[in-house]
Amino acid sequence: MRILVTGGAGFIGSNFIRNLLANESECTVVNLDKLTYAGNLENLADVEKDPRYHFVKGSICDVELVDKLLGTKFDALVNFAAESHVDRSIQNATAFVETNVLGTQTLLEACRRHRVPRMVQVSTDEVYGSIGPTGRFTEESPLAPNSPYAASKAAADLLAGAYFRTYGLPVIITRSSNNYGPYQFPEKVIPLFITNALADEPLPLYGDGLHVRDWLHVQDHCQALAVILREGRPGETYNIAGNCERANIDVARLILRALGKPESLIAHVTDRLGHDRRYALDTGKLERELGWRPRIVFEVGLQETVRWYESHEAWWRRVKDGEYREYYHKTYKDLSSFSPQFH
Numbered sequence: 455m456r457i458l459v460t461g462g463a464g465f466i467g468s469n470f471i472r473n474l475l476a477n478e479s480e481c482t483v484v485n486l487d488k489l490t491y492a493g494n495l496e497n498l499a500d501v502e503k504d505p506r507y508h509f510v511k512g513s514i515c516d517v518e519l520v521d522k523l524l525g526t527k528f529d530a531l532v533n534f535a536a537e538s539h540v541d542r543s544i545q546n547a548t549a550f551v552e553t554n555v556l557g558t559q560t561l562l563e564a565c566r567r568h569r570v571p572r573m574v575q576v577s578t579d580e581v582y583g584s585i586g587p588t589g590r591f592t593e594e595s596p597l598a599p600n601s602p603y604a605a606s607k608a609a610a611d612l613l614a615g616a617y618f619r620t621y622g623l624p625v626i627i628t629r630s631s632n633n634y635g636p637y638q639f640p641e642k643v644i645p646l647f648i649t650n651a652l653a654d655e656p657l658p659l660y661g662d663g664l665h666v667r668d669w670l671h672v673q674d675h676c677q678a679l680a681v682i683l684r685e686g687r688p689g690e691t692y693n694i695a696g697n698c699e700r701a702n703i704d705v706a707r708l709i710l711r712a713l714g715k716p717e718s719l720i721a722h723v724t725d726r727l728g729h730d731r732r733y734a735l736d737t738g739k740l741e742r743e744l745g746w747r748p749r750i751v752f753e754v755g756l757q758e759t760v761r762w763y764e765s766h767e768a769w770w771r772r773v774k775d776g777e778y779r780e781y782y783h784k785t786y787k788d789l790s791s792f793s794p795q796f797h
């Protein structure tokens with residue numbers, strides 16, 4: 455199987471590529487990534503010499519490049535490429551609309567032109583908006599995004615649905631809850647809190663800290679995506695979640711306890727604008743149809759994640775200092791003129 459992964463240098467995409475290469479010996483992966491601030495080739499340093507793996511630097515918004523690439527025949531495309539941080543979208547939504555909406559439409563169009571047999575659009579639970587203290591969103595729940603990030607992802611989902619209905623493009627949408635695990639950029643709450651705590655710096659907790667997220671380990675997410683890629687039904691949407699709701703303040707306390715740091719490091723700060731109170735997903739469809747279930751218990755996965763950041767201090771310090779960007783230039787300087795050899 456020859457798979458194009460877009461956004462594979464980020465958190466979830468890099469975990470997905472590593473798993474794919476480890477589990478599917480017959481598989482070839484091309485990773486198309488723009489290497490924004492969130493794209494880090496160090497995340498894939500252990501597979502970069504694998505002959506089944508190829509990296510192409512470029513944007514999913516580049517119509518010519520995407521068309522040329524998809525013209526080289528792929529069995530599937532999995533789209534992770536996105537601007538992914540809510541706080542950044544509140545500062546400036548432009549890049550979110552460009553990549554998440556126009557970029558996804560560029561991929562859909564190229565998949566249609568080149569008759570790619572399968573596309574997976576990796577989306578988020580945030581497209582449903584915030585839910586009250588009880589209940590869970592199903593795949594049939596209406597889209598009601600609140601942040602510019604969530605709105606741009608919802609727009610991409612609607613375009614994917616339109617390409618399925620209008621052209622019969624075999625696209626599948628996945629909507630996952632909040633992920634955590636190794637290689638997550640330390641702007642997201644869990645790695646931010648872990649790395650701040652390791653440096654004895656305050657953990658900035660928004661508002662009252664009682665906002666609830668449903669945590670999913672990135673390995674469980676990647677496993678769900680692999681099953682959906684193989685057996686999911688085109689035109690369908692699948693919710694993916696850990697069924698593991700925690701309030702932010704409890705997550706902060708767990709992290710501090712795991713590191714033996716005092717709770718006095720928690721600093722209540724001004725709330726995020728339009729902050730969604732609670733996300734919760736019903737994952738019954740994925741369980742019934744494809745037999746997937748999350749395996750990693752949050753408290754165990756979080757402990758392991760804390761240990762991973764503890765033992766990868768050089769990685770997160772380079773990320774926080776912005777020095778990780780030099781890795782690309784050192785490692786890929788031969789490709790800087792861009793002549794991708796993708797077979």
Ligand code: NAD
Nearest residue numbers: 461463464465466488489490492493513514535536632633
């Ligand atoms: P991330 O920010 O860590 O990585 C995004 C990657 O996309 C980076 O490597 C970046 O360089 C690349 N990228 C950005 N713009 C691009 C463009 N125009 N062309 C090509 N590459 C581009 O994000 P993540 O947390 O790994 O999330 C991956 C996907 O999963 C996103 O679509 C996100 O919406 C979705 N998602 C994330 C979570 C989560 O908790 N992290 C939860 C649900 C869904």
Ligand code: TYD
Nearest residue numbers: 540632641642643644658659660665667702
């Ligand atoms: P985040 O990791 O940004 O993911 P999302 O907004 O996509 O759910 O935030 C997770 C939760 O943590 C969210 O309720 C906002 C909160 N949060 C903080 O309290 N402090 C922070 O510094 C950040 C980044 C997030």
